[in-house]
Amino acid sequence: MKTRIITSLALxxxxxxxxxxxxxxxxxxxxxxxxxxxxxxxxxxxRRQFLAKVLKVQANLFTFATANQADLTATVDAVIDxxxxxxxxxxxxxxPAITARLEDLRHGVLDYQxxxxxxxxxxxxxxxxxxxxxxxxxxxxxxxxxxxTMSSEAxxxxxxxxxxxxxxxxxxxxxxxxxFFLTCLAGVFVAVHLTRxxxxxxxxxxxxxxxxxxxxxxYTLSRSYRAEFGELARAFNSMSxxxxxxxxxxxxxxxxxxxxxxxxxxxxxxxxxxxRGANDGLWDWDLGADRIYFSPRxxxxxxxxxxxxxxxxxxxxxxxxxxxxxxxxxxLAAHFSGEAEHFSAEHRVRHKDGTYRWVLxxxxxxxxxxxxxxxxxxxxxxxxxxxxxxxxxxxxxxHDALTDLPNRALFVNxxxxxxxxxxxxxxxxxxxxxxxxxxxKFVNDSFGHAVGDQLLRAFAARLAESLRxxxxxxxxxxxxxxxxxxxxxDVSDAVLVADRVLEGMRxxxxxxxxxxxxxxxxxxxxxxxxxxxxxxxxxxADLALYQAKANGKARYEVFDCFMRxxxxxxxxxxxxxxGALERGELRVYYQAxxxxxxxxxxxxxxxxxxxxxxxxxxxxxxxxxxxxxCGLIGRxxxxxxxxxCEKLSxxxxxxxxxxxxxxNVNISSRQLTPLLIEQVKEVLRETGVAPQSxxxxxxxxxxxxxxxxxxxxLQELRGLGVGIHIDxxxxxxxxxxxxxxxxxxxxxxxxxxxxxxxxxxxxxxxxRAIMGLAKILNMExxxxxxESQEQMTMLQELGCRYxxxxxxxxxxxxxxxxxxKCAFTLVSKAHTARGGGAVVSLRxxx
Numbered sequence: 040m041k042t043r044i045i046t047s048l049a050l051x052x053x054x055x056x057x058x059x060x061x062x063x064x065x066x067x068x069x070x071x072x073x074x075x076x077x078x079x080x081x082x083x084x085x086r087r088q089f090l091a092k093v094l095k096v097q098a099n100l101f102t103f104a105t106a107n108q109a110d111l112t113a114t115v116d117a118v119i120d121x122x123x124x125x126x127x128x129x130x131x132x133x134x135p136a137i138t139a140r141l142e143d144l145r146h147g148v149l150d151y152q153x154x155x156x157x158x159x160x161x162x163x164x165x166x167x168x169x170x171x172x173x174x175x176x177x178x179x180x181x182x183x184x185x186x187x188t189m190s191s192e193a194x195x196x197x198x199x200x201x202x203x204x205x206x207x208x209x210x211x212x213x214x215x216x217x218x219f220f221l222t223c224l225a226g227v228f229v230a231v232h233l234t235r236x237x238x239x240x241x242x243x244x245x246x247x248x249x250x251x252x253x254x255x256x257x258y259t260l261s262r263s264y265r266a267e268f269g270e271l272a273r274a275f276n277s278m279s280x281x282x283x284x285x286x287x288x289x290x291x292x293x294x295x296x297x298x299x300x301x302x303x304x305x306x307x308x309x310x311x312x313x314x315r316g317a318n319d320g321l322w323d324w325d326l327g328a329d330r331i332y333f334s335p336r337x338x339x340x341x342x343x344x345x346x347x348x349x350x351x352x353x354x355x356x357x358x359x360x361x362x363x364x365x366x367x368x369x370x371l372a373a374h375f376s377g378e379a380e381h382f383s384a385e386h387r388v389r390h391k392d393g394t395y396r397w398v399l400x401x402x403x404x405x406x407x408x409x410x411x412x413x414x415x416x417x418x419x420x421x422x423x424x425x426x427x428x429x430x431x432x433x434x435x436x437x438h439d440a441l442t443d444l445p446n447r448a449l450f451v452n453x454x455x456x457x458x459x460x461x462x463x464x465x466x467x468x469x470x471x472x473x474x475x476x477x478x479x480k481f482v483n484d485s486f487g488h489a490v491g492d493q494l495l496r497a498f499a500a501r502l503a504e505s506l507r508x509x510x511x512x513x514x515x516x517x518x519x520x521x522x523x524x525x526x527x528x529d530v531s532d533a534v535l536v537a538d539r540v541l542e543g544m545r546x547x548x549x550x551x552x553x554x555x556x557x558x559x560x561x562x563x564x565x566x567x568x569x570x571x572x573x574x575x576x577x578x579x580a581d582l583a584l585y586q587a588k589a590n591g592k593a594r595y596e597v598f599d600c601f602m603r604x605x606x607x608x609x610x611x612x613x614x615x616x617x618g619a620l621e622r623g624e625l626r627v628y629y630q631a632x633x634x635x636x637x638x639x640x641x642x643x644x645x646x647x648x649x650x651x652x653x654x655x656x657x658x659x660x661x662x663x664x665x666x667x668x669c670g671l672i673g674r675x676x677x678x679x680x681x682x683x684c685e686k687l688s689x690x691x692x693x694x695x696x697x698x699x700x701x702x703n704v705n706i707s708s709r710q711l712t713p714l715l716i717e718q719v720k721e722v723l724r725e726t727g728v729a730p731q732s733x734x735x736x737x738x739x740x741x742x743x744x745x746x747x748x749x750x751x752x753l754q755e756l757r758g759l760g761v762g763i764h765i766d767x768x769x770x771x772x773x774x775x776x777x778x779x780x781x782x783x784x785x786x787x788x789x790x791x792x793x794x795x796x797x798x799x800x801x802x803x804x805x806x807r808a809i810m811g812l813a814k815i816l817n818m819e820x821x822x823x824x825x826e827s828q829e830q831m832t833m834l835q836e837l838g839c840r841y842x843x844x845x846x847x848x849x850x851x852x853x854x855x856x857x858x859x860k861c862a863f864t865l866v867s868k869a870h871t872a873r874g875g876g877a878v879v880s881l882r883x884x885x
Contacts, residue, residue, distance in 0.1 A: 047229040047232070048229075050225065050229070051222060051225050051226055051229055054218070054221060054222055054225055055218060055219075055222040057218075058214060058215070058217065058218020058219070058221065058222065059215070059218060061214050061218070062211045062212075062214040062215035062218055063211075065207055065208075065210045065211030065214055068207045068211075069204050069205075069206075069207030069208040069210075069211055072200050072201075072203050072204030072207055075200045075204075076197060076200050076201050076204055080197070090183065090186050090190075094183070143185065147178060147181060147182050147185060150178050236268075237268075240264045240268035240271070240272065241268075243260055243262060243272075244260065244268075244271060244272065244275055247259075247260050247275060247279070248275075251279050251282065256279060256282045256283040256286045257279055257280055257282070257283030257284075257286075258279055259275075259276040259279055259280065260272045260275060260276055318336065318340075318421075319336065319418040319419060319420045320333070320334050320336040320337025320338070320339075320340050320418065320419040320420075321333075321334040321336070321337060321416070321417070321418050321419075322334065322337055322355075322402070322416070322417055322418070322419060323414070323415075323416045324352070324402075324414065324415040324416070325414055326404075326412055326413055326414055326415060327413055327414075329351070329352065330350045330351065331350050331351070331352055331354075331355060332350060333348060333350070333355075337419050340396070340398075340419070340421050341358065341388060341389075341390050341391060341396065342390050342391030342392055343391055356368070358388045358389045359386055359387070359388055359389075360386060360387035360388070360389070360395055362387075363384075363386035363387050364386075366384060366386065367384050367386050367400070370382055370383070370384045371384075374402075374403075374404060374412075374415075375404060375412045375415075377410065381401065381402075381403055382400075382401060382402045382403065382404070382415070382417065383399070383400070383401045384399075384400050384401075385397065385398070385399050385400075385422065385426075386398065386400065396421055396423045397421070397422050397423045397425075397426040398419050398420060398421055398422060398423075399419070399420045399422045400417060400418075400419050400420075401417050401418055401420075402415050402416055402417020402418070403415065403416070403417065436448070437449035437452075439513070439514040441492055441495060441496060441514070442495060442496050442499035442500075442514050444499050444503070444512055444513050444514045444520075445511060445512070445513040445514075446513060446514065446515070447513065447515045447516070447521075449513065450511060450513035450515070450521055450523065451573045451577075453511050453523055454471070454523055454573040454576065454577075455572070455573055457469045457523065457525065457566070458566070458570075458572060458573065461566065468526075468527050468528070468529075468565065468566050468567075469523065469524055469525050469526070469527055469566050470523075470524045470527045470530070470532070470533040470563060470564065470565045470566060471521060471522065471523055471524070471563075471564050471566075471576050471577060471580040472521065472522035472524065472533065472536065472537060472540075472561055472562070472563055472580065472595075473519070473520075473521055473561065473562040473563075473564070473577070473580035473581050473583065473584040474502070474519070474520040474521070474522065474540070474559050474560070474561050474562075474584070475518055475519050475520075475559065475560050475584055475588065476494075476495075476498060476518035476557055476558075476559055477557070477558045477559060477560055477588070477592040477593055478557075478558075478592075479491065479494070479495075479517075479518040479557070480518075482494060482555065482557070490550055490551060490555075493550045493551070494548055494550060494555060494557065495514075495518065497548045497550065498520075498544075498548070498557065498559075499512070499514060499520070501543050501544070501546075501548075502520060502522070502540060502543075504543070505536070505539045505540045505542075505543045506522060506524075506536065507524070507536070509525055509526075510522060510523060510524050510525060510536075511523040521577070521580070522536070524536060527565065529565075530563065530565050530597055533563050533565060533597075534563065534595070534597065537561045537563060537595040538595075540559065540561065541558075541559065541561070541593070541594070541595065544557060544558055544559055544593075558592060558593035559593070560584055560587040560588045560592045560593065560594060560595070561583075561584065561587060561594070561595035561596070562579075562580045562581060562582065562583030562584030562585070562586065562587055562595070562596055562598065563580065563583055563595055563596065563597045563598060564576050564577075564579035564580035564582075564583055564597075564598040565597070565598070579598040579602070579603065580598060582598060582602045582603060582606050583595075583596045583597060583598040583602060584596070585606075586602055609665070612651075612654075612661075612662065612665065613665050613669055615651065616649070616662055616665060616666060616669070616671060617669070617671065619649060619651075620671075620674060620675060620678060624649060624650050624651065624652065625647065625648070625649055625650070625675065625678065625679075626647070626648045626649070626650050626656075626852065627645050627646070627647060627648070627679055627682045627683055627686070627852070627853075628645075628646045628647075628648050628850035628851055628852055629643040629644065629645055629646065629683075629686070629850065629851065629852070629853055629856060630643060630644050630646055630843060630847075630848060630849070630850040630851075631643055631843070631847050631848040631856070632644060632701070632703070632821060632841055632842075632843045632847075633841065633842050633843070633847045634840060634841055635834075635835055635839070635840055635841070635842060636840050637698075639698065640700070641698070641700060641701060641841070642700050642701030642702060642703060642732075642734070643683075643687070643700065643701070643702055643703070643856075644702075644703040644704075644705075644736070644843065645679060645682075645683035645702060645703065645704045645705070646659065646705075646850045647659045647663070647675070647679050647705075648850075649662055663707070667707055667708075667709050672707045672709045672710060673709065673710060673714070676706065676707060676710045677718050677722075679704060679705075680704050680718060680719070680722050681722050681725075681726070683702050683704050684702065684722050684723065684726040684728045684733065685726050686702075686853040687700065687702040687726075687728055687732065688726045688727055688728050689853070690853060690856075691728075691732075699729070699732060700732065701731075701732050701733070701734055701762070702728070702732060702733055702734070703734040703735075703736050703762075703764060704733070704734070704735055704736065705735075705736045705737075705766065706735045706736065706737050706741070707741075708737075708738070708740065708741040711737065711741055711749060711752055712752070713752065715752070715756075716752065716755055716756065716759075719733070719735075719756065719759060719761060720759065723759075729760070730759050730760030730761050731760050731761075731762070733761050733762065734761070734762035734763070734764050734785065735756065735761055735762065735763060735764065736764040736765075736766040736787065737763070737764070737765065737766065738765070738766050738767055739765060739767070739768065739770075739777075742765070742777050742781055749781070750780060750781055753781050753782050753783075754782055757782035757784075762784050762785060763781070763782055763783050763784055763785075764783070764784070764785040764786070764787055764821070765778075765783055765785070765786050765787060766787050767787065767789040767823075768786045768787055768788060768789060768809060769788060769789050769792055769805060769809060770789045770791065778812070778816055778818075779816070783818060784818055784819065785818055785819045785820070785821060786809060786812075786813050786818055786819075786820050786821070787820075787821045787822075787823055787843075788806055788809055788820060788821070788822045788823060788839075789823060789824070790823045790824020790844070791824075792805050792806050792809075793806065793822050793823060793824045793825060793830055793834070793844075794824050794826065794830070796830070796833055797827075797829050797830055797833055803833070806822075806834075806837060807837055810837050810838060810839060814838075819840065819841060820839055820840070820841065821841040821842070821843055822834050822839050822841070822842045822843065822844075823843050823844065824843075824844050824845075825842045825843065825844030825845075825846045825847065826844050826845045826846050827846060828846070830844075830846070831846060
């Protein structure tokens, strides 16, 4: 752009200069012409003067007759003036012709002067004077003639020169005007061009500058420009982008700073809030001056006023518990030396009231250039509640919440210590007693969990009173307890403790104004070399407990190796039982039920047996409880029900028009669910057995379970037409209330009463009472376990209609019963001992 401007200005200057030069040259020419005109006018003036002088000299010549001295002097002066004027004329004109004429004129003047000189010097000679005067006059006339001629030529020349000068002047004006016009026009063109070349980029840059000034940093010029404006535009774009980048960086920095400030404020607020919320006491230790600043809160948490404590370290250390002071100082020293990055210590501090509070003291030291601690600041937090909570949690973690006795974890821990200490005390041994409350579930379910919990607490207290100092009693859960006896010489020491515990259980427990009698079963295991750890010893004590319960409860059993063998056998038996049904090892045996009134078999009881491939025939009492525990009783019970009904249907079909027979099937408590209803319906439908021909035998314990649910299920079964029989009546919790409440239609007298009724008056009265009760409630009675004629006679005398036992028939498979086709006859004979009454005698006929 600079080059363009300079070039444009140079062109304008050249145009203006050339025009001006031409104009100046024209004006110079005109000036010369006007100068010539002026000189012509001067010549004209000189001519006039010369003419006047010549005329004066001529006049003087012809006026004076003689030349006197004065007149001659004046004439001479006039001639001299003529020479001077002629000299001037010669010096002011440049034309050669005029110059030649002027030279001639001057020569004539000289001649005229010489003639006059001769005239004046010859004044004495009048002739000569006249002649000289005449010659002089002729010369003067010649001069006048020349002057006239020159005057005419000068006038013509003046007119011509004046016209030429005017023409040149006008030409100069025109040239100057044209030059000015062209210069102006070129200037306008250059100005417009330069304006467009300068103002447009400038305007764009100014507009862009305003945009940037308005805050839109990063705005760039999209149009490209040449030369300096291109560089300026690129510089502007670079500047705008740089400003934008700087702005972004600045905004980011400002945002980060604001975030940092916000975070700082939040941190300060959090710190202030945390300090107020945490309610910590602050301290600042100037190690150089050995002075400590304690905040008011630090002092108030120990019960002191703001100015009640000094600022010396001894004032602090003097409040620390003596047992904790060495640890506190040791940790401070470790932090000062740089071994520990932070200082933290939990210790006890004496309160103003004399009690000790647990506090957590934390801090950090500020170090100088040499790394030496010069100042330390920190906080003190009251953690007494946390410490107490930790102690409670620790206690709760190892103690039973109900009885506050040690729990299993603590008991096992102490048992592990006993095992580890046993080699150091070979003379002493230790034993474990495993205890379980008998029939606790019945109490818990009957009287509620609150009463059950109180019974457990009372039993735990009485158990602890029966032990020796140093022995450990623990509750494992539920109604299970364990005792660790230390320093046991032999098993008799453990037995002595067990006897003392059982003796203490003879006294009743008084709970909520009621007395409860409870018993416990105890398993005893003495530590030996065969025990590698607590688990094995506890396992053996548990096995002994299981044996005690199996042997009648309310007793103790000492573990021996045979118990483990039997347990392993039980485990193997359970494993075999899980596949017995699929392998077809289960058998259903049937025992006939005899009607003494009709002297005929009226039905059968289905009895389950297990034909084990190795152990032979296993009775139900050995595997039914196992089936109940492992959840197999449902499948097995359904199979027995279906098998018995199928056999009854088959037997009935083969018996033709014989009397209708019944089939009694035992039902476990685990089977008495809504599923049993569906199973009975399905089996009756598939086998075609009449519902009245099926009787379900349940025990009293089943009825005493969930009464409402049991009643609903039994009512539904009774609604199907199925008979409900109470098995082993009299051995459990016989009650008139449930007999009246539940839909029971038959009672089965347990064989323990039938077998001893002939020899025991008490059992005889029990049988008589059951018979009377059944008659009152309009129920039938079946006497189980009839094995002798004497028992049969007694039952007939008591009015018992249905009997069952080995005397009638032993349990057998249905195929054997169908092949044997037992028949029974009634034989009458005198009963002398009873005063001639009739008795029944049974005889089996093949």
